[in-house]
Amino acid sequence: MDVKTVCLGMLTEGDATGYDLKKYFESTFSHFFAAGYGSIYPALAALFGEGLVECTEISQRGKPNRKVYRITDAGTEHLREALSDPKPSHKLRSEFLATLCFAHMMSDEQVDAVLDNRLEEIARYEAMFDEYEKAGLCQWPPGKRFVCGFGQAIVNAAKTYIQENRDLVVPVDHDQKTAHG
Amino acid sequence: MDVKTVCLGMLTEGDATGYDLKKYFESTFSHFFAAGYGSIYPALAALFGEGLVECTEISQRGKPNRKVYRITDAGTEHLREALSDPKPSHKLRSEFLATLCFAHMMSDEQVDAVLDNRLEEIARYEAMFDEYEKAGLCQWPPGKRFVCGFGQAIVNAAKTYIQENRDLVVPVDHDQKTAHG
DNA sequence: CGCAACATGTAAGCGGTTACATGATTAC
């Protein structure tokens, strides 16, 4: 499943512009599927060329025309076929884990920094998920709720693991641990 | 960090051929960093061209020469620099989660199949990690132990989450749940 | 005054995947 298919799927939840879809990728999808404008706009153009989406242009002064896309019946059918893969992939690519595999080549300070930075990013994800819960998570389609819960579960497991096992790769600094308690 | 750098890091744990490194990618690294021959062999050739590895060719009858690579001092230095990035990436790309986001476009049977297949792959990972524990995990460098433990923690969290929340995306089949108890 | 948000797009380049090509040895 490529960016094109994901865009098509996003359009099942309502008409949108490329700009809107980008925001979507940055929010709910950010923890498992990245895409930038350089992927999204060409994807929409291709979908349009294949008749899988329609486009309504809305003139605006000073800005490019707003192009609102809507999925067509052909698009819906195409999406259903794409979703029929019973073994969709789930791939991690982690420089973080690769780096730690080679921790024996690094100083303790470096390893510490890498772990702390990861914990910070995890905290950002947690904050993001909390935002979603405050907003209308309860009214979301069940698939989206499942996926966000999945993200929370994984992120939480990662956080706990790092906190409880960092002594494997770096000597524990007890001062740091009790500093701001 | 690209395949080249990871190959270089792997060579810090002992000399190896491209074939050996592929097995490495398929074992310890399989859960977070994929690479095929089409990446590995060109990577080694490039490293050799840059003087970051040496190569000893060993003649064999009927087979191509075995090319055993060894990291050089320049390679070690290069690796240390690559490892100095304090914010290494950690990216998930999941068609699995994308698919479930659009569960409202699928039949219950399809969603069930997707979840079951994921649980099966999770089981394969669990078996793999268990293998490592039986083998000499205790003698592994700490970085590798940390990374494998991380994999186990994440995989376990994913398994538990799917088992406890699949009712969000598909009606629970109670027969199935109690079938082989 | 400057920055963020709105809004669309192109083009070069890079890195990785997939398929192809070859072929002996060993274990079942």
Place this chain on the structure above:
DNA sequence: GTAATCATGTAACCGCTTACATGTTGCG
């Protein structure tokens, strides 16, 4: 006999990233 293992590599392709290009509106 046939499949897996050992062993190396190339080349086309594909999709994504990054940088570039443009310009208004509104907020602080």
